[in-house]
Amino acid sequence: MILLIDSYDSFTNNLASLLRQTTHQKVITIHNDAFPPDQYDTFYNDYLSYFDFMVIGPGPGHPANDDDVGIIKFLFEKFKYAKQAQSQSVIPVLGICLGFQCMCYSFGNDISRLSDVRHGQVYDIIPDNDIENLLFNDSMTGFGNVRYHSLYVDEVNDEIIPLAYCYDNDSKVLMAARHSSLPFYGVQYHPESICSTNGEKLVRNFSKIAYDYNQKVNRTIKGHSDESTLPQAFSSHTVHEDYLIPNGIIENKSNTSTDPDxxxxxxxxxxxxxxxxxxxxxxxxxxxxxxxxxxxxxxxxxxxxxxxxxxxxxxxxxxxxxxxxxxxxxxxxxxxxxxxxxxxxxxxxxxxxxxxxxxxxxxxxxxxxxxxxxxxxxxxxxxxxxxxxxxxxxxxxxxxxxxxxxxxxxxxxxxxxxxxxxxxxxxxxxxxxxxxxxxxxxxxxxxxxxxxxxxxxxxxxxxxxxxxxxxxxxxxxxxxxxxxxxxxxxxxxxxxxxxxxxxxxxxxxxxxxxxxxxxxxxxxxxxxxxxxxxxxxxxxxxxxxxxxxxxxxxxxxxxxxxxxxxxxxxxxxxxxxxxxxxxxxxxxxxxxxxxxxxxxxxxxxxxxxxxxxxxxxxxxxxxxxxxxxxxxxxxxxxxxxxxxxxxxxxxxxxxxxxxxxxxxxxxxxxxxxxxxxxxxxxxxxxxxxxxxxxxxxxxxxxxxxxxxxxxxxxxxxxxxxxxxxxxxxxxxxxxxxxxxxxxxxxxxxxxxxxxxxxxxxxxxx
CATH class of the missing domain: 3.60.120.10 (Anthranilate synthase)
Known part of the structure; x- marks a missing residue:
């Protein structure tokens, strides 16, 4: 199963569909404030082991604002500690837009305002093929993707390895990166947009990265069989909508007459x-x-x-x-x-x-x-x-x-x-x-x-x-x-x-x-x-x-x-x-x-x-x-x-x-x-x-x-x-x-x- 953390964005279900259709796995979505702070440790210790990997989605706000990111800040702090402990407690992470910024910010990198904000604009993504770049195939070069962001990751430190850029006027803007040692990857653009390309390739590549990592560290994943294996205490926090017509499908209504007036x-x-x-x-x-x-x-x-x-x-x-x-x-x-x-x-x-x-x-x-x-x-x-x-x-x-x-x-x-x-x-x-x-x-x-x-x-x-x-x-x-x-x-x-x-x-x-x-x-x-x-x-x-x-x-x-x-x-x-x-x-x-x-x-x-x-x-x-x-x-x-x-x-x-x-x-x-x-x-x-x-x-x-x-x-x-x-x-x-x-x-x-x-x-x- 895949865990998707939503920061109240209006594109999250598009991302969930992309993940589901590409990997054929169940995608469980929660809001970043679904769990109160006093349950953060329970979330980390008891629930993450049910998921193959975690996707942190886009959303409004700034990584430095706790109200905007909720539990995301806590998770990256725990992962930083786990880096010095046992890697089995780390779950692979793919960050999209705000999720990408949160990853970079959590490891000491500045988030700045773009001089030219891009919302709903298509730009070519240029991967860095001079380094080992598992997130992008050799064929993925100069491919168009939609940018929805006014903030960007400025110059990065040694813990963050750049993977792709786009060229915007005279600027070179970071579009993808990974952590130097942990299985954390992210992209600034929106692969789930209707006008984006290679979204399935991106997800497929990251899914392979996550699988290889889980195999390497012998991560135990409890939720492989079925969503029903999730504890009820967790399931009550997932994003869902109640049926508005009671008792299911109205076509099954027992008193329907075949000879209406x-x-x-x-x-x-x-x-x-x-x-x-x-x-x-x-x-x-x-x-x-x-x-x-x-x-x-x-x-x-x-x-x-x-x-x-x-x-x-x-x-x-x-x-x-x-x-x-x-x-x-x-x-x-x-x-x-x-x-x-x-x-x-x-x-x-x-x-x-x-x-x-x-x-x-x-x-x-x-x-x-x-x-x-x-x-x-x-x-x-x-x-x-x-x-x-x-x-x-x-x-x-x-x-x-x-x-x-x-x-x-x-x-x-x-x-x-x-x-x-x-x-x-x-x-x-x-x-x-x-x-x-x-x-x-x-x-x-x-x-x-x-x-x-x-x-x-x-x-x-x-x-x-x-x-x-x-x-x-x-x-x-x-x-x-x-x-x-x-x-x-x-x-x-x-x-x-x-x-x-x-x-x-x-x-x-x-x-x-x-x-x-x-x-x-x-x-x-x-x-x-x-x-x-x-x-x-x-x-x-x-x-x-x-x-x-x-x-x-x-x-x-x-x-x-x-x-x-x-x-x-x-x-x-x-x-x-x-x-x-x-x-x-x-x-x-x-x-x-x-x-x-x-x-x-x-x-x-x-x-x-x-x-x-x-x-x-x-x-x-x-x-x-x-x-x-x-x-x-x-x-x-x-x-x-x-x-x-x-x-x-x-x-x-x-x-x-x-x-x-x-x-x-x-x-x-x-x-x-x-x-x-x-x-x-x-x-x-x-x-x-x-x-x-x-x-x-x-x-x-x-x-x-x-x-x-x-x-x-x-x-x-x-x-x-x-x-x-x-x-x-x-x-x-x-x-x-x-x-x-x-x-x-x-x-x-x-x-x-x-x-x-x-x-x-x-x-x-």
Whole structure:
């Protein structure tokens, strides 16, 4: 077995996968603070003998900071003592990035700051072939690898033997080394990155070094047979994720009916009738709806939920309180919880209760369409940024007079689906004995004469919905550029100190509108007049409203033909304004730069890490391709994987991956903590840097256990109980930001933030 010590990096699972796939051994991962200091000796004396070798992974921070490295410092101190005692008590070590720096620092070498920091940059690694160099084969010379480091090992003493370098401008930077007598090796670069090469050769070579050493000193290794040989006291400290859907695979649910209540009516309307037309029709008749609208490629479907609010279940949670609120059939219940992870287990159990296998649907409906509908009832809703991992909840204040709604899900059992490819409409109900309702909707829509919404009836700005006498009530409050420059400088400090590779610094702006301005009218102006996008949405809950024209799919999962789950994420990093002067060729030239590609690469590697926790194989099917939208060009990657680990579901991936890495930076944990404080500096922000709905996700989770969630960007949102609302006015909020790297310039980042802000703000001008 291999022990991997993680320093809360966002690439650790990529490294674990590389180790596992190359050596075919089990890899056990622990955090560097998994054991408290009073258990360090127990760890060293009782547990290390279970492992063939140890890998110390990358992470934020400095080797001299005990909080950054935890038990790693202690281990190297013990190894130094063991050097003069018996070598059987020494375990072979491979250090990666921070792990490499820790090795060198522990043996008396200085760690300095690079004059030119490299995050997400590919450089050729040049091994020293004039010495015995077991870590690199003769064929491994001048091979490209990704560097993620702002610190480096300066000149080394006699205990550390250099093995490889890279040439950076006029500098020669140490990229690999070993200890002069102990079986300790390390590399500064990241062999596990998607853009690195020869990672398997490196691991294979070190595995041979470790094997030979263990044989030479006759090391007794207890854990060769199976992971179960590990003592329970150790296993309780390993990194793992609990299943969110209780009792394993939902397909084994014993009470699943093979004849579900499903009523479906398929029909066509004039091809120029789109989902916005249908929703506007319902709005005119004061009928409630929730819209997930795929207005352009790569979106293919639109979903219109048609609830009866007095009957449909609504789940509400706020991170401000240890309770979940459930409203259904006019009854309200409050469930106490111990922590917010219980919210996820609750909704997992809900979908398990309502689960309908695809096979049962197809048996019931027969050949109803040339391809399966993506949604057959289930939950529509939003999940805020703060519902994700690593946010310091103790520092949060509510945006609202009461608790701020962070999770809002409504159960939809009556809905419409539109296929943008075939132009077919579907009215569907999964309520018992509800065919009459389906027929009534079909009849209304096919006989209606006022379905088409005229663009001439939609003004070019929301302000045109405001009475002339109330124009003075419209106000805008934008972030301060001077404060932004201070925030940018703080980000650069952390990027240069080794605390982060990338920080997605966001800002919030506020718009004050008269209370009578209708949310649906805002949606029409934003998405029809100003900013059509692949994944727009309109969700009007009683306590919050989200109007989004997001171009970014965060996460989807769906069934494959062999009944597996295909998971896909589509991160966007890199943005250029789409103007008559800039075509796709020019945009590609602008976006295919070290800065923009470095931003995207970091998020791709982060997402691979998130997925590897739940699957054995992750594929990057599109790496940094330029996609065109109406207002911008963007650099988009696509990462896919099939859930292969028994018991896990898409909800597990969603839970562990939030907040979206494209909205945080990497490493995620440290970056989220830093951003929470930095973003609170702006006067337009909440005092604690709470993002709220912005940077969260919105989408659906079908009763077939399939889902699609998009990142909430290019959006405006409103809280019914916002502290800044008045009797006459409502506050609408817009978030915008961008990834800060060491290659960023404050002026350029400010302009990019304004560009993204304008895509939503233009609806109000």
């Amino acid at each position: 499903i009523y479906l009516k398929k029909f066509q309307l004039n091809n120029d009738i789109d989902p916005t037309d249908i929703c506007d029709y319902f709005n005119r008749y004061h009928e409630k709806f929730f819209l997930l609208n795929s207005a352009s490629i790569p979106g293919e479907w639109s979903i219109i939920g048609l609830p009866v609010l007095s009957e449909n279940e609504i789940i509400t949670h706020s991170v401000d309180a240890l309770e979940v609120h459930i409203n259904v059939n006019g009854n309200h219940s409050t469930l106490p919880i111990k922590d917010k992870s219980e919210v996820w287990k609750l909704i997992g159990s809900k979908i398990k209760e309502k689960y309908i296998p695809r096979s049962d649907i197809n048996t019931k409906l027969g050949n109803y369409h040339e391809r399966d509908l993506p949604f057959f009832g289930g939950y529509l809703g939003l999940i805020s940024y703060e519902e994700g991992q690593h946010v310091i909840l103790e520092q949060l204040e509510s945006i609202c007079n009461g608790n701020t709604p962070d999770l809002k899900l409504i159960y939809i059992d009556r809905f419409m689906v539109y296929d943008h490819t075939t132009h077919d409409w579907f009215v569907v109900s999964i309520r018992p004995n509800d065919s009459e309702w389906c027929e009534s909707i079909y009849t209304r829509l096919t006989q209606a004469e006022d379905l088409k919404l005229s663009l001439d009836d939609i003004p070019s700005s929301v302000k045109d919905y405001v009475n002339e006498s109330d124009q003075n009530l419209i106000k805008f409050e934008f972030p301060s550029r001077d404060i932004y420059n201070q925030q940018f400088a703080q980000c650069q400090d952390y990027l240069h100190s080794g605390d982060s590779y990338e920080l997605c610094l966001t800002t919030q702006s506020k718009i004050t509108l008269p209370s009578y301005v209708n949310a649906w009218d805002i949606y029409k102006v934003l998405t029809l007049r100003k900013n059509p996008s692949p994944f727009s949405c309109f969700m009007d809950f009683e306590d919050c409203v989200i109007i989004s024209s997001s171009p970014e799919r965060f996460l989807s999962w769906k069934n494959t033909v062999d009944n597996k789950k295909q998971v896909e994420l589509r991160p966007i990093k890199g943005t250029v304004k789409n103007t008559p002067e800039v075509d796709i060729v020019q945009a590609t030239k602008i976006l295919k730069t070290p800065k923009e590609m470095g931003e995207n690469l970091m998020i791709v590697d982060l997402i691979r890490h998130d997925l590897y926790q739940f699957t054995e194989q992750v594929d990057v099917t599109q790496l940094m391709a330029v996609e065109e939208y109406k207002t911008v060009y963007q650099l988009v990657s696509v990462i896919q994987g099939q859930l292969s680990k028994q018991g896990y579901h898409g909800i597990d991936v969603l839970h562990s991956s939030l907040p979206p890495g494209s909205m945080t930076g990497a490493p995620k944990k440290r970056s989220v903590e830093l951003l929470q404080r930095i973003e609170s500096m702006q006067t337009t922000s909440t005092p604690n840097g709470r993002r709220g709905i912005y940077s969260g996700v919105v989408g659906y989770w079908s009763v077939t256990d399939e889902a699609d969630w998009s990142v909430i960007i290019r959006s405006v949102f409103h809280y019914a109980d916002d502290k800044e609302n008045t009797d006459q006015t409502k506050i609408w909020r817009i978030g915008a930001g961008g990834a800060i790297t060491v290659l960023s310039k404050a002026s350029d980042e400010w302009e990019e933030m304004e560009l993204k802000l304008v895509s939503a703000l233009q609806a109000f001008k």
